[in-house]
Amino acid sequence: MTLRVAVAGASGYAGGELLRLLLGHPDVEIGALTANSNAGSTLGEHHPHLVPLAERVLSETSAAVLVDHDAVFLALPHGHSAEIAAQLPSSIVVIDCGADHRLVNPAAWERFYGGAHPGTWPYGMPELPGARDNLRGARRIAVPGCYPTAASLALAPALAAALVEPAVTVVAVSGTSGAGKSLKTNLLASEVLGSASAYGVGGTHRHTPEMVQNLSAAAGKPVTVSFTPVLVPMSRGILATVTAPAMPGVSASLVRQIYDNAYAAEPFIHLLPAGQWPVTKATLGSNALHLQVALDPDAGVLIAVAALDNLTKGTAGAAVQSFNLALGLSETAGLTTVGIAP
Ligand SMILES: NC(=O)C1=CN([C@@H]2O[C@H](COP(=O)(O)OP(=O)(O)OC[C@H]3O[C@@H](n4cnc5c(N)ncnc54)[C@H](OP(=O)(O)O)[C@@H]3O)[C@@H](O)[C@H]2O)C=CC1
Numbered sequence: 001m002t003l004r005v006a007v008a009g010a011s012g013y014a015g016g017e018l019l020r021l022l023l024g025h026p027d028v029e030i031g032a033l034t035a036n037s038n039a040g041s042t043l044g045e046h047h048p049h050l051v052p053l054a055e056r057v058l059s060e061t062s063a064a065v066l067v068d069h070d071a072v073f074l075a076l077p078h079g080h081s082a083e084i085a086a087q088l089p090s091s092i093v094v095i096d097c098g099a100d101h102r103l104v105n106p107a108a109w110e111r112f113y114g115g116a117h118p119g120t121w122p123y124g125m126p127e128l129p130g131a132r133d134n135l136r137g138a139r140r141i142a143v144p145g146c147y148p149t150a151a152s153l154a155l156a157p158a159l160a161a162a163l164v165e166p167a168v169t170v171v172a173v174s175g176t177s178g179a180g181k182s183l184k185t186n187l188l189a190s191e192v193l194g195s196a197s198a199y200g201v202g203g204t205h206r207h208t209p210e211m212v213q214n215l216s217a218a219a220g221k222p223v224t225v226s227f228t229p230v231l232v233p234m235s236r237g238i239l240a241t242v243t244a245p246a247m248p249g250v251s252a253s254l255v256r257q258i259y260d261n262a263y264a265a266e267p268f269i270h271l272l273p274a275g276q277w278p279v280t281k282a283t284l285g286s287n288a289l290h291l292q293v294a295l296d297p298d299a300g301v302l303i304a305v306a307a308l309d310n311l312t313k314g315t316a317g318a319a320v321q322s323f324n325l326a327l328g329l330s331e332t333a334g335l336t337t338v339g340i341a342p
C-alpha cells in the first residue's frame, strides 16, 4: 500500500525534516509541497540536502492543493492549521506539527497563546499512558512540542508510580532550530555563538501548560511545573534536566526498576545503562529519546535527564510515528534510532 502525503510549510525546518524522513518511508509517495512567501521557488533552494526533491516547485498553501492526499502534514506557524484542517474532509489524516490542537484546557490556551481555543486533537506522544490507543485510526493528530516531549517522557514514569511529589522543575537547553527559520535578532550568529541565554523564565513559556497537562495526567493529580528554557549555540538538540522531590523511602533500585518497566517495550525510548548520561549529539537525526535517572539522597530529589533531536523526536519524527499508528502501519516505519556521530 502506497500512501500519498502532502507537506504544508515545506520550506521551514519542521517541513524539511518531515520530508527527510518521508523520503525514507517505505509506504509513502510525496505529493504536494506548499509554502507561503516562498511559494513558486524550488525545494532545493531551502533544503539542498533533500536531493531527490530538489527540483520540486512549492505551491501556495490552500485546501485545494492539499485535498487529493491520504495524509497532510501541517508544519505551519501557530494559528494557521485549524482553518486549513476544517476545509479538508475527515477521510484525510491531518497531522499538525504546530501547537493549535495540543491543549485540552481552553483557559490555558487563551492565557499562553491568545484568541479562541481551536479545539483538542489526539496527542501524538504514543509513549504516554493510553495515548497509543487514541492514535490508532485517528484522523486528526496534534504533534507535541519539543520541550514537552523531553520533559514529559523524562518524568511521567516517576509521577505515575508516585516516586516523587507533584512539583516538577525543568531546565532544558535547546539548539536554535527550535525557533524556526524566520529571522529573529536574538538568533543572529553574533548573539548566539559563544553564549547561553535563558528566556521565557517564570512560568511564561507556552510549553509550560503542555507539560502540566501531560505530567498531571501521568500522576493522576495536579502537578506544578517550573520551566526554564535556555538557548545554546547548537543547531539541533534538547537536553532537559527534570527534577522533583523524592517521596520518603524511595530507593535508587526502585527508580531504576520503574523506568525499566515503563520503557522496556518502547522502540524510541533509550534508557541508558546506569552511570551513562544522555548527550544531544547521539540523538541527532534519530527518533530516539535518550534517558537516564538518578536519586540524589542528600538533596532528596529524583533527577531525570533526557536528550532528543528537537526536529526529529521533538517534531517530525513524532509526526511520522503518529502517522504510522493512525494508518495502521508499523510504528517504526521510516524512523531510526541511529544518530549521527561524531
Ligand atoms: N522547529 C522545531 O524544533 C519545532 C517546530 N514545531 C512547530 O512546527 C511548525 C513549523 O515550525 P518551523 O518549521 O520551525 O518554522 P519555520 O519558520 O522554519 O517554517 C514555517 C513554515 O510555514 C510557512 N508559513 C509561514 N507563514 C505562513 C502562513 N501565513 N500560511 C501558510 N504557511 C506559512 C513558511 O513558508 P515560507 O517559507 O514560504 O514563509 C514555512 O514553510 C510550528 O508550528 C512550530 O511550532 C514543533 C516542534 C518543534
Ligand SMILES: CC(=O)N[C@@H](CCC(=O)OP(=O)(O)O)C(=O)O
Pocket (backbone or CB within 6 Å): 097, 098, 099, 144, 145, 146, 147, 174, 175, 176, 177, 178, 179, 207, 229, 231
Ligand atoms: C529555541 C526555541 O526558540 N524554541 C522554541 C520551541 C518552539 C517549538 O518548537 O515548539 P512549538 O511547536 O510549540 O512552537 C521556543 O522556545 O519557542
